[in-house]
Amino acid sequence: MKLLTDLFSTDYGLMSILGIVFMMGMGVFFLRLFMGKMKHDPTVPRK
Secondary structure (H helix, E strand, O other), X not given: OHHHHHHHXXXXXXXXXXXXXXXXXXXXXXXXXXXXXXXXXXXXXXX
């Protein structure tokens, strides 16, 4: 219980949560970006 209290009530705990959320968001963004680029057919010229 002390771990959860420290995680949500201290500045370093909140920064850890923000860092984890930010990194997960970056992962989702890059996953969608790269999957979209893999679907693109390079033989078809883009407009």
